[in-house]
Amino acid sequence: MSASITVVGLGSGDPDRLTLGSLKRLQEAEERYVRTKDHPVVTWLEKTGVAFQSFDEVYEAKDDFPSVYEEIAVRLLDRAKEGTEGNSIVYAVPGHPMVAEATVKLLRERCPQEGIALTIIGGESFLDEAFVQLGFDPIEGFQLLDSSAISGERIDPQQHLLIGQVYDQLTASEVKLGLMDVYPDDYPVTVGHALGVEGQEEIHRVPLFELDRVQGYGNLSLVYVPASDNEALRIRSxxxxxxxxxxxxxxxxxxxxxxxxxxxxxxxxxxxxxxxxxxxxxxxxxxxxxxxxxxxxxxxxxxxxxxxxxxxxxxxxxxxxxxxxxxxHPHVFGSLSAEDAEAALNNWEAMKAEEKRRKGIEPEKLSALSGVPRDLPALMKAYKLQKKAAKAGFDWEGIEGVWDKLQEEIAELKEAVQEQHDASVQELELGDVLFSVVNAARFIGADPEQALSRTISKFVRRFHYVEQRLSEQGKTTGESTLAEMDELWEEAKQNEQI
Incomplete structure (x- = not known):
C-alpha cells in the first residue's frame, strides 16, 4: 500500500496534554487536514507554524452531520489516492480518534477496501477530563451517548450518563426532553464546557428543566447525569x-x-x-x-x-x-414491496409458509384447516375455519346459498325440539344453526364475535334502563309484569334512536 492516512487525536483541548509523538507527527507532515479549526489545540499549533486545511466549509454546505462526515471521508480517501509515493496525509480530530468520531469510523471501514493504509494515534478524550472534573469512576458503570440518541429505552438510570455532541441550546433542549422521559424535571445534571482547557472551562450544575437555559454550548460541551438507585427512576423499565x-x-x-x-x-x-x-x-x-x-x-x-x-x-x-x-415483514425490513394491506398479508402468509418449511414441515401437505387454535371461543373458531375452507375453494357461490342453508338448519332445529329428540341431538342442531349464522356473517363482511358482543352490550344497556325506570316507580323486575317491562324496553329503544 503506497497511499496512507494517519489520524491524530488533538486531545480534549489543552495544548499541554498533546503528546510529544503526536506533535512530531503533525510537525513533520507534508499535508495536514483538521475536521474543524474550532479547537484550542489547533489555534495553538497554527501559532507555532503548524498550519491545517480544515473542513469547516463542509459543515456550512451540508444539511446534516451524517452528510458532513460522509463528505469529509470521501475527500480524504480521494486525496490519499491522488498523493505521491510515500506521502502520508495527516488528519487531526478533536479528542481521541476512537471516541465519538464518525469520520474515523468511516475511514476504518473504507481504507482497507481502497487499499489505503490507516494509522491511528490516540489522544486524550473528553472522557478522561470528565472522569476527573465530574468525580465518578467509570467502573461503577456509565453510558456514553450522542445527543441525537437520547431516548428512554436506551437510558439506565443506575449508571452514570455522559452525553456528547451537545453543540447548542437547541440540541440541549432536545436532550432535556429525552431525559425527562426517565428523570424528574428537577433531577440534578451537570453541563461541562471545555473541560480541562485553561481559561475556557465552565461547569454548571442545574436542575434538568434548566438544561437548555445554560449559555455557552459548543463543540467542547457535554452533559453529565449522575447515577441513581432511586426506585422511581427504574419503575418504567x-x-x-x-x-x-x-x-x-x-x-x-x-x-x-x-x-x-x-x-x-x-x-x-x-x-x-x-x-x-x-x-x-x-x-x-x-x-x-x-x-x-x-x-x-x-x-x-x-x-x-x-x-x-x-x-x-x-x-x-x-x-x-x-x-x-x-x-x-419483508416489505418493511427487506426488499419486497406491498402497496396495500392485502399485499402485506400475502407477504406475511408466504413467510409463515417458508418458516414451516425451514422447520421440516411441508405446508402443502397440511390440512387446509390447520393453524386454528384449538381453544379459541367457538364463534371465533367457526369463523376462522370457514375462512380457511373458503380459501381452499369450499364455499357457497353467493349469499343465497347461505340463506337456504340457514333456513334448512332452523327447520331441523325446530323439528328436533318439537319431536322432543334427545338433548344432545337438539344441541347439535342448534350448533348447525349457529355455524350457518357465522357463514352469513362472513359473507356480509362482519366479525360474528364482534357482532354478538355489540348486541350483548345493547341488551345490557337496555335492561339497565328498564331496571332504572322501574326503580324510579318504586318497583323491581320481580314485582313487574312482562308487559310493563316490555313497554320500558321499547322506550329504551326509542331513546337510543333519539
Whole structure:
C-alpha cells in the first residue's frame, strides 16, 4: 500500500496534554487536514507554524452531520489516492480518534477496501477530563451517548450518563426532553464546557428543566447525569419488571406466586385477555393501560416458570418475536414491496409458509384447516375455519346459498325440539344453526364475535334502563309484569334512536 492516512487525536483541548509523538507527527507532515479549526489545540499549533486545511466549509454546505462526515471521508480517501509515493496525509480530530468520531469510523471501514493504509494515534478524550472534573469512576458503570440518541429505552438510570455532541441550546433542549422521559424535571445534571482547557472551562450544575437555559454550548460541551438507585427512576423499565417477577417467584418471595404452575394460572391468562378486550370495547385508555399490564404479568409469570427450569427466558420470547416480525415483514425490513394491506398479508402468509418449511414441515401437505387454535371461543373458531375452507375453494357461490342453508338448519332445529329428540341431538342442531349464522356473517363482511358482543352490550344497556325506570316507580323486575317491562324496553329503544 503506497497511499496512507494517519489520524491524530488533538486531545480534549489543552495544548499541554498533546503528546510529544503526536506533535512530531503533525510537525513533520507534508499535508495536514483538521475536521474543524474550532479547537484550542489547533489555534495553538497554527501559532507555532503548524498550519491545517480544515473542513469547516463542509459543515456550512451540508444539511446534516451524517452528510458532513460522509463528505469529509470521501475527500480524504480521494486525496490519499491522488498523493505521491510515500506521502502520508495527516488528519487531526478533536479528542481521541476512537471516541465519538464518525469520520474515523468511516475511514476504518473504507481504507482497507481502497487499499489505503490507516494509522491511528490516540489522544486524550473528553472522557478522561470528565472522569476527573465530574468525580465518578467509570467502573461503577456509565453510558456514553450522542445527543441525537437520547431516548428512554436506551437510558439506565443506575449508571452514570455522559452525553456528547451537545453543540447548542437547541440540541440541549432536545436532550432535556429525552431525559425527562426517565428523570424528574428537577433531577440534578451537570453541563461541562471545555473541560480541562485553561481559561475556557465552565461547569454548571442545574436542575434538568434548566438544561437548555445554560449559555455557552459548543463543540467542547457535554452533559453529565449522575447515577441513581432511586426506585422511581427504574419503575418504567422492562428490566425492573423482570427483577420483580423473579423475586416474587424466589424462595424469599410471595408464597402464592411461588406455588403457581402453568396449569393453575391458565384461566388467569384467559380472564386478563378478556378484560383487555373490554377496555377496547369501552374505548377506555386509562383502564386499558392497567389491564394490559395485568396481561403482561401473565406472560412474565409463564416465562419465569420456564426460566427456572432453564428452558427459556422472557428475553428469548422477545428475541423470537422480533425475529418473526422482521422476517414476516419483508416489505418493511427487506426488499419486497406491498402497496396495500392485502399485499402485506400475502407477504406475511408466504413467510409463515417458508418458516414451516425451514422447520421440516411441508405446508402443502397440511390440512387446509390447520393453524386454528384449538381453544379459541367457538364463534371465533367457526369463523376462522370457514375462512380457511373458503380459501381452499369450499364455499357457497353467493349469499343465497347461505340463506337456504340457514333456513334448512332452523327447520331441523325446530323439528328436533318439537319431536322432543334427545338433548344432545337438539344441541347439535342448534350448533348447525349457529355455524350457518357465522357463514352469513362472513359473507356480509362482519366479525360474528364482534357482532354478538355489540348486541350483548345493547341488551345490557337496555335492561339497565328498564331496571332504572322501574326503580324510579318504586318497583323491581320481580314485582313487574312482562308487559310493563316490555313497554320500558321499547322506550329504551326509542331513546337510543333519539
Amino acid at each position: 422492562f428490566q425492573r419488571l423482570h427483577e420483580i417477577v423473579t423475586i416474587l417467584r424466589s424462595p424469599g418471595g410471595c408464597p402464592w406466586d411461588r406455588e403457581q404452575t402453568h396449569e393453575s394460572i391458565r384461566k388467569n391468562l384467559i380472564e386478563e385477555t378478556y378484560e383487555v378486550l373490554e377496555t377496547i370495547d369501552d374505548d377506555d385508555p386509562d383502564h386499558m393501560r392497567e389491564e394490559l399490564g395485568d396481561l403482561l404479568l401473565q406472560i412474565m409469570l409463564h416465562s419465569q416458570m420456564e426460566e427456572e427450569l432453564g428452558t427459556f427466558t422472557v428475553y428469548d420470547v422477545i428475541r423470537e418475536l422480533n425475529e418473526k416480525l422482521l422476517y414476516r
